[in-house]
């Protein structure tokens with residue numbers, strides 16, 4: 001890794017960095033990763049309030065899974081976030097359908113897909129994990145499960161999202177064109193003071209998708225994967241491409257084999273690009289991951305991606321862009 005890129009990340013983060021064994025020519029699977037001591041939480045993009053809420057739950061020795069749920073709920077209930085929860089962009093027929101999943105430090109998992117009229121899919125996913133014999137519940141069954149567990153029925157289509165959809169309808173003539181601009185899914189992964197790690201991922205999916213479309217976000221291994229002995233990873237961007245390469249599982253598996261988190265994120269992005277013949281495709285995917293040592297990696301197909309970090313010493317957005325300077 002070039003010194004300029006190394007310094008760029010350090011300056012942006014204010015976090016301490018781990019030097020590779022050989023600074024001059026780190027092995028390709030040992031790229032420099034940002035490292036954080038103690039408990040921390042990171043989220044895709046920059047949902048500062050959500051990440052800060054999760055940190056509140058972590059900093060006084062709270063349980064990491066509670067922190068993940070509390071943090072993600074902040075974005076799910078925010079009507080101004082048009083990619084998560086209430087206020088999320090609808091499908092091409094005007095229905096808001098939500099996807100979410102959660103994993104704990106033991107590798108237990110819960111997921112809801114195509115959930116309608118419920119504000120907090122991350123909490124429903126946790127209920128699926130803890131109070132059902134299953135991992136994934138879909139559609140009306142997921143909704144019924146949510147109502148049976150006390151979740152309120154709520155219209156998720158806000159006036160703002162409805163207006164934007166109406167404008168899109170006129171312009172796009174109902175074509176299910178992949179929207180490459182809107183990708184602010186919240187993927188949140190964290191480690192608590194006891195070293196337990198967990199993660200969650202929540203989204204309304206691609207704006208104006210075909211009805212019934214499910215992306216990577218609620219798919220265990222694609223949008224999120226946690227292995228308490230190795231690390232955690234989560235994804236954002238064009239879910240169809242993440243699913244085809246099982247991106248989050250891939251990152252954790254690479255870390256298990258000794259890759260640094262940064263090398264794992266870059267390799268996982270590289271797999272997507274390689275499938276497109278090596279040319280950078282016209283869509284975005286962004287990955288973040290960390291290992292149990294607290295080393296963090298982040299990478300994306302195109303510049304413009306980053307993550308927000310809260311820990312005892314850090315509090316802010318870290319652009320993954322510094323890594324692109326080496327290209």
Ligand code: ASP
Nearest residue numbers: 183184185205215237239
């Ligand atoms: N990954 C999400 C999906 O494909 C989209 C996003 O990241 O906003 O549903």
